[in-house]
Amino acid sequence: MTLTLQPVQVATGAEEEDMLLFDRDQRLLAVLVQLSPENEVAPGQWYLEVGFGRLSELSHPTFADLSAVEDWVNQRSRVGRSRW
Amino acid sequence: MLPAASRSDHHPLVRKLESIFTLTDDERQAVLDLPMQVAVIEEDQDIVREGNRPSRSFAILNGFTCTYKMTGDGKRQIVAFCIPGDMPDVQSLHLKVLDISVATLTKCSVGFVTHEALWDLCMRHPRITAAFWRETLVEGAAFREWILNVGRREAYHRMAHILCELLVRLRAVALAEDHVCDLPITQVEFADALGISTVHVNRVLQELRADGLIETKGTRLIIPDWERLKQAGDFDETYLHLKQGGAAA
Numbered sequence: 001m002t003l004t005l006q007p008v009q010v011a012t013g014a015e016e017e018d019m020l021l022f023d024r025d026q027r028l029l030a031v032l033v034q035l036s037p038e039n040e041v042a043p044g045q046w047y048l049e050v051g052f053g054r055l056s057e058l059s060h061p062t063f064a065d066l067s068a069v070e071d072w073v074n075q076r077s078r079v080g081r082s083r084w
Numbered sequence: 085m086l087p088a089a090s091r092s093d094h095h096p097l098v099r100k101l102e103s104i105f106t107l108t109d110d111e112r113q114a115v116l117d118l119p120m121q122v123a124v125i126e127e128d129q130d131i132v133r134e135g136n137r138p139s140r141s142f143a144i145l146n147g148f149t150c151t152y153k154m155t156g157d158g159k160r161q162i163v164a165f166c167i168p169g170d171m172p173d174v175q176s177l178h179l180k181v182l183d184i185s186v187a188t189l190t191k192c193s194v195g196f197v198t199h200e201a202l203w204d205l206c207m208r209h210p211r212i213t214a215a216f217w218r219e220t221l222v223e224g225a226a227f228r229e230w231i232l233n234v235g236r237r238e239a240y241h242r243m244a245h246i247l248c249e250l251l252v253r254l255r256a257v258a259l260a261e262d263h264v265c266d267l268p269i270t271q272v273e274f275a276d277a278l279g280i281s282t283v284h285v286n287r288v289l290q291e292l293r294a295d296g297l298i299e300t301k302g303t304r305l306i307i308p309d310w311e312r313l314k315q316a317g318d319f320d321e322t323y324l325h326l327k328q329g330g331a332a333a
Contacts, residue, residue, distance in 0.1 A: 008178040012287070041271060059159065060281035 003029070003070055010049060017050075021069070029054050032069060035062070093115035096257065097195075100169025101254040103326050104215050111209050118205060120195035125188050131172075133185045138176045140198045144168050147192030148268060149186050152276070161305045162277035163227065165189075165250060165269065169257045174216060177202055190268045200332045218325075234279045237318065242278050243288045244317030247298065252308060252321050292316075 002024040008019040008031070016034040023029050030051040037043050042062040046069055051057050054076050063069045101107055107115070113316040122145065125131060131149065132138055144166055151172050161170035163184070166172045171298055172186045177199050206213040226249075233245050250267060271289070276284040292298045297313045299306040307313050 010156075035283065039283070040285065041282045042291075047283050058279075060283060062283060 001074060005066065012049070019046075019066070021073070027052075028052060029073065030069075032063075093135065096145050096168040097171075100143075100258050101212065103169075103213050104218060105211070110157070111212060112158055114205055114209055115212070118195075119201050120197050122193060122195050125192050125194060127188050127192075129188050131186045131188060131192075131194060132176075132182055133277075136176075136180055136182045137180055138173060138182065140196045141171055141174045141176055141200035142194045143171045145193040145195050147194075148189040149194075150189055150273065150277070151186050151187055153184060156170060159270045159281065160276045162273060163230065164223070165277065167250075167253055167257065168259065171216075171219070171261050174202075175220065177216075189270075189273060192290075196253055201290055220326045225325065226259075229323045238277065239278065239280050239284055240288045240291055243274065243285070243317050244282070244292060244297065246274070246317075247292075248314055248321075249324070250316045251305070252324060252326070256326050263310050265305055266303055268303040268306040288316060293330050 001002060004022045004024075004026070006020045006022065007017050008020050012018075012033055012035050016036060018034060020028060021030040031049045032054045033046040033049045034040055035045050035047050039045075045064060046064040047062050047068060048055070048057060048060050048069075055073065057083060061072065063072065095116060097118075098107065098112055099114065101111075120143075121140075131142065134153065148166055149166045149170075149172060150162045151166060152162045154159050154160050164172070166186070170274060173184070176182055206216065229249075233242050237245060247267075250262065250269075251260055251265055254265045254267075259265060271282050271285045272283045278285065280288075287299070289300075292313075293300070295312075295316075296308060297316055299308060313319075
């Protein structure tokens with residue numbers, strides 16, 4: 001799946017640049033927040049703040065970088081196809 | 085290893101029952117005479133699992149445990165934190181198959197008592213039977229409060245609420261002083277209890293700290309402003325049905 005990113009600021013209190021994630025039809029898939037280096041749980045990682053559709057995920061995973069996000073989204077999309 | 089202390093009123097089970105009503109000497113002695121097999125269990129170990137058919141129940145003598153259930157795909161929901169004096173699977177006296185699992189959160193000392201010995205205690209001491217019954221009703225009240233908490237309160241208030249509950253319960257069994265207690269629960273465990281992510285648990289804890297509602301030093305929880313934390317947690321301890329007053333008493 002071709003994904004695009006758009007920088008955004010999310011009002012979570014941290015100063016880092018966050019990302020909106022779109023699919024190839026420019027539909028919003030997820031809001032990703034980069035956690036600060038001082039974060040006690042996953043410093044510097046990307047956090048799925050909110051996902052839509054197939055990415056709505058109760059466990060809110062974190063990712064080392066944006067390519068890990070892409071891998072995860074592609075995997076979820078495949079899971080989605082096989083399920084339907 | 086002997087339970088908690090040599091003084092009988094320090095036995096966790098006696099202390100727990102005494103937080104409900106004052107035991108007579110006979111009743112206290114009967115509890116102390118229970119044939120209890122004490123075991124020390126390391127942290128993060130299951131003590132009993134869903135589906136088990138236990139022939140004994142256990143009391144927590146030392147340490148923290150949680151009661152939990154899992155979804156089919158392995159996600160854990162903690163439905164209660166259990167502290168010394170609690171008997172998390174006493175239901176198995178009546179319900180033969182466990183519908184919950186209980187795991188240690190810290191290294192724990194637990195005392196196993198056969199159902200036969202518990203039945204005998206209950207037959208001889210109706211007030212203790214009533215106390216066990218009452219405990220299961222209070223447990224039900226706490227589950228209802230948790231449903232409200234997890235289902236309807238925002239994460240910040242949810243966390244404030246659970247911290248209030250833990251402090252009041254620990255005080256009832258003399259494990260908290262004023263508004264300070266040892267709370268060795270990890271952020272992952274709070275996440276599983278509150279139904280939010282660990283990242284979000286961390287955020288709300290930082291917010292609660294920044295707002296001056298809690299201070300933490302290692303596993304030590306200090307509540308500088310009890311009234312404000314109670315307000316943030318929308319906390320009214322009535323549902324815990326303690327004999328004695330709560331943290332503000």
